Amino acid sequence: MADVAVVRSPDIKKQSGFAFIAASCVAVLYLPMLVVIAYSFNSANNLAAKWHGFTTSWYNVVLANGEFYDSAILSVIVAVAATLISTVLATAAALGTTRGRPWRGQGSAYLTITTPLVVPEIVTGISLLSFFAFLSTVTGIDLGIWKLILAHSAFCIPFAYLPIRARLEGMDTTLDNAAADLYATPWKTFRYVTLPLLVPGISSGAALAFIVSFDDFTITQLIAGPGETTLPLYIWGRIRRTLTPELNAMCTLLLLISLAFIVLSFVLSHRRRA
Amino acid sequence: MAEIKDMQRLDDARRRLLTLPAVLFILAFAALPLLVVLAYSFMKPATYGGVEWQLSADAYVGFLFQKDIFDDSLTFSSEYLLIFARTFLFGIATTVVCLLIGFPTAYYMATRPPQTRNWWVLLITIPFWSNLLVRTIAVMFIIRDEGLINTVLLSLGVVDQPVTMIFTDFAILLGLFYSFLPFMILPVYASLEKLDFRLVEAGYDLYASRFQVLTRIIIPLTWPGIATGSLLVFIPSFGAYVTPLLLGGGRHLMIGDLIALQFGSSRNWPLGSAFSMILMAFVMLALFFQIRKNAGGVSHG
Amino acid sequence: MLNVKKEFGHFQAVDHVTLNIEPNEFFTLLGPSGCGKTTLLRMMAGFETPTSGEILLDKRSIAGLLPNERPINTVFQNYALFPHMTVAENIGFGLKMLGRSRAEIAPIVEEMLRLVRLEGAGDRPVTKLSGGQQQRVALARALAPRPKVLLLDEPLSALDLKLRQSMQIELKRLQAETGITFVFVTHDQEEALTMSDRIAVMSKGRVLQVGSARDIYEHPADRFVAGFIGETNFLEGAIVEAKGKVARVRLKSGADVAAAMAEGLPTTGDVTIVVRPEHLQIAADKDAALCATVETVVYFGTDSHVHLRLADGSPVIVRQQNRRDGTRPPDVGAEVGLSIPDGVAQVLKD
Numbered sequence: 015m016a017d018v019a020v021v022r023s024p025d026i027k028k029q030s031g032f033a034f035i036a037a038s039c040v041a042v043l044y045l046p047m048l049v050v051i052a053y054s055f056n057s058a059n060n061l062a063a064k065w066h067g068f069t070t071s072w073y074n075v076v077l078a079n080g081e082f083y084d085s086a087i088l089s090v091i092v093a094v095a096a097t098l099i100s101t102v103l104a105t106a107a108a109l110g111t112t113r114g115r116p117w118r119g120q121g122s123a124y125l126t127i128t129t130p131l132v133v134p135e136i137v138t139g140i141s142l143l144s145f146f147a148f149l150s151t152v153t154g155i156d157l158g159i160w161k162l163i164l165a166h167s168a169f170c171i172p173f174a175y176l177p178i179r180a181r182l183e184g185m186d187t188t189l190d191n192a193a194a195d196l197y198a199t200p201w202k203t204f205r206y207v208t209l210p211l212l213v214p215g216i217s218s219g220a221a222l223a224f225i226v227s228f229d230d231f232t233i234t235q236l237i238a239g240p241g242e243t244t245l246p247l248y249i250w251g252r253i254r255r256t257l258t259p260e261l262n263a264m265c266t267l268l269l270l271i272s273l274a275f276i277v278l279s280f281v282l283s284h285r286r287r288a
Numbered sequence: 289m290a291e292i293k294d295m296q297r298l299d300d301a302r303r304r305l306l307t308l309p310a311v312l313f314i315l316a317f318a319a320l321p322l323l324v325v326l327a328y329s330f331m332k333p334a335t336y337g338g339v340e341w342q343l344s345a346d347a348y349v350g351f352l353f354q355k356d357i358f359d360d361s362l363t364f365s366s367e368y369l370l371i372f373a374r375t376f377l378f379g380i381a382t383t384v385v386c387l388l389i390g391f392p393t394a395y396y397m398a399t400r401p402p403q404t405r406n407w408w409v410l411l412i413t414i415p416f417w418s419n420l421l422v423r424t425i426a427v428m429f430i431i432r433d434e435g436l437i438n439t440v441l442l443s444l445g446v447v448d449q450p451v452t453m454i455f456t457d458f459a460i461l462l463g464l465f466y467s468f469l470p471f472m473i474l475p476v477y478a479s480l481e482k483l484d485f486r487l488v489e490a491g492y493d494l495y496a497s498r499f500q501v502l503t504r505i506i507i508p509l510t511w512p513g514i515a516t517g518s519l520l521v522f523i524p525s526f527g528a529y530v531t532p533l534l535l536g537g538g539r540h541l542m543i544g545d546l547i548a549l550q551f552g553s554s555r556n557w558p559l560g561s562a563f564s565m566i567l568m569a570f571v572m573l574a575l576f577f578q579i580r581k582n583a584g585g586v587s588h589g
Numbered sequence: 590m591l592n593v594k595k596e597f598g599h600f601q602a603v604d605h606v607t608l609n610i611e612p613n614e615f616f617t618l619l620g621p622s623g624c625g626k627t628t629l630l631r632m633m634a635g636f637e638t639p640t641s642g643e644i645l646l647d648k649r650s651i652a653g654l655l656p657n658e659r660p661i662n663t664v665f666q667n668y669a670l671f672p673h674m675t676v677a678e679n680i681g682f683g684l685k686m687l688g689r690s691r692a693e694i695a696p697i698v699e700e701m702l703r704l705v706r707l708e709g710a711g712d713r714p715v716t717k718l719s720g721g722q723q724q725r726v727a728l729a730r731a732l733a734p735r736p737k738v739l740l741l742d743e744p745l746s747a748l749d750l751k752l753r754q755s756m757q758i759e760l761k762r763l764q765a766e767t768g769i770t771f772v773f774v775t776h777d778q779e780e781a782l783t784m785s786d787r788i789a790v791m792s793k794g795r796v797l798q799v800g801s802a803r804d805i806y807e808h809p810a811d812r813f814v815a816g817f818i819g820e821t822n823f824l825e826g827a828i829v830e831a832k833g834k835v836a837r838v839r840l841k842s843g844a845d846v847a848a849a850m851a852e853g854l855p856t857t858g859d860v861t862i863v864v865r866p867e868h869l870q871i872a873a874d875k876d877a878a879l880c881a882t883v884e885t886v887v888y889f890g891t892d893s894h895v896h897l898r899l900a901d902g903s904p905v906i907v908r909q910q911n912r913r914d915g916t917r918p919p920d921v922g923a924e925v926g927l928s929i930p931d932g933v934a935q936v937l938k939d
Contacts, residue, residue, distance in 0.1 A: 027399040027485060029392065029498060036396035036408075039389060043415045043469065046426035049436055053429070061429065063439035103310040110306030117300045123307050130318050132519075132575060134527020136544040137325070137564045138318065140551050144328050144561065145321035147338060168317035171310055191636055192669035194656040196683035197734065203657075206682075210673045222417070229419040232529050236551065246421050253425065253534070262429075265422040276417045280410055 047269060054262035061257040072263040082264060085248035092159065092244060093227040096166035097174075101220040103167075104174035105212075112182040113190075128176075130169040138169060139236035146237060161237050162244070166227040173226045174219035177283050181215025214282040221279035225272050322568070329561035337555045347562035368546070372566070375542040378457075379526035382464040383472075386521045387514065389465075390472035394513075395506070397473075398480035409477070416470035424534050427463050428454065431535075455537030463531040468524055472517040479513025480506075519578045523571055543567055603629050604794035605642075610738075610772060611787075615764050617773045619781040620791035621817070626774045629791075630740050633772065634663045646737065657686070662731035663740040667747070668723045670715040676702070676726050677711035683734035701729035704763065721752045728760075732767060741773045745780065757784055778818045782806065790814045806865075808849070811938045815863045822864045822905050828936075831856035836936050838862055842901040844878035848934035861937045866908040868933035871895065871919060872926040879927040881905060886918045893918045897925070 054073070058066035076082055107127055111120055130138065142165045150156050157164070189211070193203040231246040238247060245268060252261055329347050331339040349355075354365035397408040415423065430436045431453040438450040453459050483506065491501040507514070525531075529544035536542070541549075543563060550560025603625040610616045618626040631637040633644060635656035644652050651659055662683065670679050680701050681694045702708050705725035710718075715726055724744060731739055741760075745753045761784050764771045775781055781788050782802040789799045790813075798810040809815035812823070826840040836850040838860060848862045881897035884904075888911075895907045895918050905927070909918055919925050 027488065029395060029502060032392040032396040035389060035392040039393040039469065039473070040411055042466065043412070046430050046466070047415070047418070047423065049430055050422070050426040062434050063436045099313075103313055106306040107310035110303040110308075114299065114303065117304055119304070120307075123311050126311050126314055126319070129314060132523060132571060133318070133322070134523055134544065134567060134571065136527050136529045136547050137322070137568060139529075140547055140560060140564055141321035141325040142317070143551060144557065145317075145324045148324050151338075164317050168314055171314060175310070186667070186669065188665050188667060188669040189671060191634075191656065192663070192665060192671070193682070193686075194636075195634055195661075195663045196730070197657045197686040198682075199657055199686075202686055206686075207671060225417050229417075229421070231419075231421045236548070246419065249421065249425070261425075265419075265425060268419050268422050272418045273414060276414050277410070279417075280413055284406060284409075 050262050051266045051269070054259055054266045056259050056262075059258055061259065061261070072259045073267075075260045076263045076267065079260075081243075081248060082245075085243045085245045088159070088243065089228055089245040092162045092166055093224050095163045096170050096227040097220050097224045099163070099167040100170035100223045101174045101216060104171050104219055104223075105178055105216055107171075108175055108178040108182050108215075109208075112179055113185075113187055128172045131172050135230075135232040136236075138165075139233040142233065143236045156239070158239065159242055161239070162234060162242060165233060165237055166230065169230075169233065170223035170226050174223040177219040177222060177279070178212065178215045181212055181218070181283070185211055218279045218282040221275045221282070225275045225279075228275075229268070229272060325561045325564050328557055329565050331558050333556045333558050335555070337551070337557060339557050344558070347556075347558040350559055351562060351566065368563075371541050371546055372543060374540075375526060375528075375544075376570070378460060378464060378528070378542060379522050381461060382468060382525040383518050383522045385461070385465050386469050386472040387476075387518060390469055390517065391476055391514070394473050394477035394480050397477050398483070405481070409474075412470050412473050412477075416474060420467055421530055423467060424463055424530055427459075427466050428534055431459055431462070454535060455539060457536075457540055459535040460528075460532050460540055460542070463535040464525045464528055467528075467531060468521045471520040471524070475517040475520060476510065476513040479510040479516075483509055515578045519574055522574055526570060526574075527567060603632070603639075606791075606794070606796050608789060608796065608799065610770060612770055613768050615761065615771045615773065615784055615786045617775060617781045617785035617788045618791055619775055619778060619788050619817075622776055624791040625794040626776075626791050627742060630663075630742055630772065630774050633738070634661055634740055635659050660734075660737045661740060662734060662736040662738075663742065664727045664731045664744045666742045666744065668727040668744075670723055670726055670730070672714075672716050674715065675711065676707065676713050676715055676718070679715055679726055680711075680729045680733050682730065687734060697733055701733045704732070704766070705729045705759075720748055721756065724748065724756060725759075728763065732763070732769065735767075736769060738770045738772060741771060743775055744773075745775070746777075753780075760784060782818070790817060792817075808851075808935060809863065809937070810851075812861065812863075815937060820866050820906060820908075822866060822869070823937075824862050824864065824899075824903065824905075824934075825859070826862060827859050828855075828857055836860075838934075838936065840879070840899075840901075841903070842879060842899045846929050846934050847931045848936045849932060850936040851938070854936060854938060862934045863937050864929055864934045866894065866906045867892075868930065869905065869907040870928045870930065871907055871909065872928050879929070881925055881927050883919045883921050883923045883925060886921060895919065897927070899927075 053061070053063075055068050055070065056066055057069035057071070058064060104127075107123070111124055111127075142161075146157065146161050185208070189207055190203050193207045194200075198206060229246060230244075231250065234244050235247055235250065238244065243251070245264075249261065249264055249268070252264070328339050330343055330345065332342045332344045332346060334340050349362065351368050352364060353362040354367075355362060393412075397405060397412070400408060428435075432438070433450040433452065433454065435454075437453070438447075441447045441451065453462075487505055487509065488501055491505045496504060527544050528542055529548060532540060532542040532545055547560045547563045547567070550556045550563065554560075606625075606629060618629060620626050628637055632639050635651075635654060635658075639652065643650050646660070651661075671682065674682070677698050680698045684694045684697060698711060702711055705728055707722065707725055707729070710722070715723060718726065724747075727744065745756050748756060757780060760771070760773075773781075773784065782805075785802055787799060787801055788805050790797045790805060792813050798805055798814050800808075805814060806818055809818065809821075815821045815823070824840050824846075826838040826846070828836050829839045829845065830837040831850065834850055834852065836848055836856070838846050838848050840846060840862075846862060854860075879899065881899050883895060883897055885896040887894045887896070890911070892908050892910050895909060897905045897907060899905055907927070909916075
């Protein structure tokens with residue numbers, strides 16, 4: 015409908031000044047990030063805004079930095095584990111809560127799964143801190159890096175769940191009927207029809223889960239034990255020390271990683287349902 | 289016939305079973321911890337962090353009153369209440385500013401041709417998911433005394449002294465706005481995109497001005513998106529932790545920092561837990577209003 | 590071969606329907622949307638469960654079988670082609686699910702492609718096909734496993750008129766070539782008339798009449814069937830005399846008409862008779878028993894529809910062929926006589 019209106023009368027939707035606001039919005043959102051990226055190439059060895067010349071040497075410094083490397087590895091381990099756990103659970107839950115007659119309690123299940131989205135991070139953080147502390151007093155077990163993995167998996171579930179669910183809801187159920195009509199058992203229908211069509215949704219959800227885990231700072235900071243320094247924690251620690259463009263280089267790398275996964279997720283979820 | 293009814297029940301059971309692991313996982317690692325915090329908020333603090341297993345309402349009393357060190361008498365203390373009020377105001381202000389800037393942006397996006405629209409969505413989606421810590425650091429770099437804005441202003445001779453922006457309330461508000469603006473734009477855009485623009489034409493046809501069409505037709509019809517966006521901005525800015533820490537310099541506290549403080553150097557877990565529960569109560573209230581607003585939006589349609 | 594009888598839920602979507610569909614028959618379920626024809630089809634395919642009753646295939650009940658256990662295939666209204674597969678993979682899907690080897694499947698797929706005239710298109714993704722081509726793939730896919738019955742759920746409704754007409758002929762040809770029983774669902778009476786061996790006209794969950802196209806058109810069982818299939822004139826009157834299968838009916842406007850009457854109808858009282866517009870004749874003779882005034886004349890190319898009003902105020906339509914011999918439809922406002930030849934009128938059941 016809207017498309018028709020565009021052709022017929024482009025003027026009717028216009029509100030004066032909105033274009034300007036939209037343009038400023040994008041400028042405001044991107045300017046700080048672009049500045050961080052630009053200054054990662056500044057050859058000055060402090061963070062003053064004066065431009066001293068172009069260099070890529072800060073990236074060499076970052077890549078030679080053992081602590082950065084270690085924290086990056088930890089971040090990847092936690093994020094990959096959390097992505098796997100949350101995506102598997104979210105996919106199963108999405109299959110259980112879409113298509114077909116809603117079962118009793120399905121609404122509550124949906125609310126539970128999306129709970130992490132409405133609890134402020136700080137509250138999640140201290141609650142997990144209290145919970146793991148409680149657990150170790152009662153049982154005497156310290157879960158170590160599993161604390162991070164379990165916590166990340168929990169708050170990644172809704173991020174993985176929502177795109178998968180959206181994809182499933184957009185999927186034509188007559189395709190399943192067609193498969194059943196053509197002698198496919200329920201399992202074969204899932205294996206040959208539902209799953210292949212769901213792959214973009216699952217990948218999109220997994221990509222989001224990965225970013226959310228990889229980028230998390232607040233919750234991780236509260237529950238991480240000594241030596242469990244993820245990349246955002248390491249960067250946080252660095253702000254308190256001497257500021258050099260090395261920090262910008264690290265931030266740029268982090269932004270690029272996020273960007274890669276965002277674009278991946280976006281492309282997968284917006285690809286035309288072929 | 290009986291077989292097929294059984295199959296329906298089997299299908300229900302199978303789908304329940306598929307959903308169960310995710311639900312249990314979240315109950316264990318998101319809901320149960322909240323219950324632990326609720327329990328902790330009714331206990332006494334242990335000297336080195338953690339709690340003593342003793343029932344006590346001290347934490348909630350401590351929110352409003354100060355206990356005299358000598359005679360244990362209670363006097364009203366507005367210190368924490370003021371921080372809550374400040375935080376609430378920051379949350380509301382951030383939401384309002386994000387709406388004022390975000391709505392026109394979302395509207396502009398929704399009125400682009402379809403192909404352009406996707407590019408706009410991607411453009412807003414990128415900061416939506418980008419690392420919040422890095423984005424806050426970026427704002428810090430720009431508004432520091434030695435940052436880009438001051439350097440430019442000084443070299444142009446507009447000012448002779450750097451304008452102090454960092455570690456002010458303005459810095460916090462700017463940081464919150466910058467962090468959560470995309471959270472407003474995307475949901476509002478989603479509901480504007482679904483808007484039937486023939487209704488807008490009908491509005492003009494019935495002699496409404498552009499402004500009247502906006503306030504009488506478009507905004508009421510996109511209430512659900514506006515309410516969702518407001519909630520997505522309000523909840524994280526109300527519970528903000530990193531932004532005030534980095535841009536407020538620790539001098540301008542918000543609840544989030546206050547809570548973290550109790551679990552950190554202040555070592556008063558019950559008090560921190562009580563603050564968290566009060567924070568959650570506000571969030572629940574906001575959620576409740578959103579549901580009400582959404583219901584209102586539906587009746588408009 | 591198929592003996593169906595069922596009732597459906599609280600809302601009686603299908604109300605005690607009993608049908609007998611013969612092997613190798615092109616059978617059509619015809620009715621307006623919401624009449625229960627699609628529900629009936631879905632019950633045959635196994636996607637809906639009958640509340641009560643039985644579905645027999647070769648005298649064996651299939652009610653307890655899942656869709657994948659029934660030797661029945663469906664051509665879906667929106668085709669439901671698997672978008673992530675090629676044309677050949679779509680067509681071979683059923684055979685693959687039946688556990689046939691790749692070597693067995695390939696020649697059958699080729700044969701099917703030939704049958705639906707899509708030779709060489711096997712490797713193309715189905716999403717790149719036009720609507721008509723997708724339609725053919727859906728047909729080939731459903732035919733490839735050689736089902737006992739092929740169900741077609743309004744498969745032509747998404748096609749434009751030209752394509753639809755050529756597909757109608759195509760379907761008829763496929764049915765004849767394969768010898769498979771076709772059960773076709775449509776709301777389009779023309780489609781039903783041109784393709785079917787037999788038609789079941791449905792309304793509100795009930796089957797009103799089952800018969801050949803000619804039966805249904807020329808001898809509609811009741812008012813609904815008469816009105817749904819083609820254009821019809823309904824005339825009110827009362828029976829004067831009933832003798833065997835013919836009744837003399839006195840119309841309200843005064844004229845007597847001889848009308849065919851089915852057995853078992855009441856032989857006295859008020860009745861409605863039905864006359865097809867092409868069977869009425871306009872006579873220049875104004876003294877004919879039946880007089881009418883011309884209200885509108887609509888030109889349709891091969892014929893013209895003359896809208897008239899009888900003396901008692903009831904409307905009548907007459908279809909006249911446009912010939913080049915100078916006969917022209919009457920002028921608007923003219924008083925004309927109408928004649929109803931013997932045997933073209935029929936007394937309707939209420």
